[in-house]
Amino acid sequence: xxxxxxxxxxxxxxxxxxxxxxxxxxxxxxxxxxxxxxxxxxxxxxxxxxxxxxxxxxxxxxxxxxxxxxxxxxxxxxxxxxxxxxxxxxxxxxxxxxxxxxxxxxxxxxxxxxxxxxxxxxxxxxxxxxxxxxxxxxxxxxxxxxxxxxxxxxxxxxxxxxxxxxxxxxxxxxxxxxxxxxxxxxxxxxxxxxxxxxxxxxxxxxxxxxxxxxxxxxxxxxxxxxxxxxxxxxxxxxxxxxxxxxxxxxxxxxxxxxxxxxxxxxxxxxxxxxxxxxxxxxxxxxxxxxxxxxxxxxxxx
Amino acid sequence: xxxxxxxxxxxxxxxxxxxxxxxxxxxxxxxxxxxxxxxxxxxxxxxxxxxxxxxxxxxxxxxxxxxxxxxxxxxxxxxxxxxxxxxxxxxxxxxxxxxxxxxxxxxxxxxxxxxxxxxxxxxxxxxxxxxxxxxxxxxxxxxxxxxxxxxxxxxxxxxxxxxxxxxxxxxxxxxxxxxxxxxxxxxxxxxxxxxxxxxxx
Numbered sequence: 001x002x003x004x005x006x007x008x009x010x011x012x013x014x015x016x017x018x019x020x021x022x023x024x025x026x027x028x029x030x031x032x033x034x035x036x037x038x039x040x041x042x043x044x045x046x047x048x049x050x051x052x053x054x055x056x057x058x059x060x061x062x063x064x065x066x067x068x069x070x071x072x073x074x075x076x077x078x079x080x081x082x083x084x085x086x087x088x089x090x091x092x093x094x095x096x097x098x099x100x101x102x103x104x105x106x107x108x109x110x111x112x113x114x115x116x117x118x119x120x121x122x123x124x125x126x127x128x129x130x131x132x133x134x135x136x137x138x139x140x141x142x143x144x145x146x147x148x149x150x151x152x153x154x155x156x157x158x159x160x161x162x163x164x165x166x167x168x169x170x171x172x173x174x175x176x177x178x179x180x181x182x183x184x185x186x187x188x189x190x191x192x193x194x195x196x197x198x199x200x201x202x203x204x205x206x207x208x209x210x211x212x213x214x215x216x217x218x219x220x221x222x223x224x225x226x227x228x229x230x231x232x233x234x235x236x237x238x239x240x241x242x243x244x245x246x247x248x249x250x251x252x253x254x255x256x257x258x259x260x261x262x263x264x265x266x267x268x269x270x271x272x273x274x275x276x277x278x279x280x281x282x283x284x285x286x287x288x289x290x291x292x293x294x295x296x297x298x299x300x301x
Numbered sequence: 302x303x304x305x306x307x308x309x310x311x312x313x314x315x316x317x318x319x320x321x322x323x324x325x326x327x328x329x330x331x332x333x334x335x336x337x338x339x340x341x342x343x344x345x346x347x348x349x350x351x352x353x354x355x356x357x358x359x360x361x362x363x364x365x366x367x368x369x370x371x372x373x374x375x376x377x378x379x380x381x382x383x384x385x386x387x388x389x390x391x392x393x394x395x396x397x398x399x400x401x402x403x404x405x406x407x408x409x410x411x412x413x414x415x416x417x418x419x420x421x422x423x424x425x426x427x428x429x430x431x432x433x434x435x436x437x438x439x440x441x442x443x444x445x446x447x448x449x450x451x452x453x454x455x456x457x458x459x460x461x462x463x464x465x466x467x468x469x470x471x472x473x474x475x476x477x478x479x480x481x482x483x484x485x486x487x488x489x490x491x492x493x494x495x496x497x498x499x500x501x502x
Contacts, residue, residue: 067408102407104375
């Protein structure tokens with residue numbers, strides 16, 4: 001099963017847009033910066049023997065107090081249609097706290113973060129239901145904002161005798177007057193029970209993301225462009241950037257995506273992202289892919 | 302008896318004078334050490350003055366400043382914070398605490414204190430310049446542009462405000478207006494490197 005809270009941390013709720021449209025001036029005066037995102041996704045499986053399509057909708061709210069830290073909360077609903085088996089409906093819940101440390105002597109700030117996920121669904125096998133994940137992260141960003149590194153860990157508990165440990169060392173670099181950002185993250189995943197993990201005791205993958213921010217005066221009101229590729233393999237991955245859990249039991253064997261974000265107002269953005277993910281169901285030797293479109297509307301006040 | 306009392310008074314007087322002299326020497330020594338770049342020793346001389354007494358608020362402000370100069374930003378923030386608790390009306394403490402916060406790129410926290418200064422004193426030049434640094438750090442180019450335009454009208458001879466105005470235009474891709482602002486900079490400061498380089502592009 002696939003908890004598909006993916007792609008971006010930036011989306012908004014239409015209801016929040018309607019209920020809380022505030023001026024940027026007000027946002028400036030508050031000690032709290034609150035961001036809300038509404039996300040939606042549709043994906044179609046290609047050459048999959050079992051799966052047909054996936055739809056996903058969710059809302060994320062993130063609140064930060066000045067420069068000191070903050071918290072995020074998210075709920076997400078996913079529906080996966082199967083060709084022969086019953087449809088699976090899934091609810092995902094996410095909570096995160098973060099705290100920034102400014103240590104004299106370090107040329108940047110340290111960021112401590114702790115994420116928790118809980119996923120429930122109607123999977124009759126129970127294999128992807130009742131998933132609990134705890135994911136701490138220690139990150140460093142230099143003051144010039146052109147270097148970033150983090151080390152992340154995620155411990156996932158699945159029913160029927162399966163636990164997953166994931167290590168994600170990450171490097172990020174800013175360049176071109178910080179108009180561009182490149183980030184490389186390794187996914188090193190150990191599974192406790194290969195029989196429950198497509199006969200995999202461990203997987204290794206690497207993800208490269210590139211983001212380009214446009215000059216504010218561009219005539220198309222473009223805010224940023226982002227592209228990402230994943231090489232290698234990963235299974236039961238936890239994506240810290242997207243707050244996404246891949247609780248689908250199949251092996252992910254690469255992906256590519258491209259997204260554009262527009263400025264709707266000074267504080268409201270719309271992102272459209274499309275991509276393809278490749279999977280392998282090792283138990284029936286079925287290689288298939290998922291093509292998806294993802295939309296994210298975000299606002300801040 | 303009278304002699305005893307006189308003697309005691311003389312001793313107290315002498316002790317008082319010696320103490321006053323010692324205190325004055327401490328301040329003078331601290332200033333001298335600062336002037337020679339010995340910020341740590343200059344700050345250490347402030348410590349006995351910080352806990353209580355009529356000079357404690359000033360000693361805290363000075364301790365904050367001297368720690369800022371050393372790059373001990375967290376100590377500086379704590380000292381300015383203590384000074385602000387002693388005197389909630391202090392503009393100096395608010396302007397002071399903004400310095401280490403800016404050094405740590407805590408733009409939103411610095412902005413909070415600077416906006417408090419501007420609430421008390423709407424055209425405080427230092428607060429406006431430091432607020433522009435926050436806006437630049439937060440990459441709020443449109444806001445920086447409007448802010449700098451407004452302050453340039455109030456301080457028409459000032460170069461720094463025009464530099465922020467030029468940067469705001471340049472980041473927004475409004476090149477002609479950025480050039481115009483940089484030309485105004487060069488009229489006021491004919492050797493300004495940033496303006497010269499931008500106009501030479």
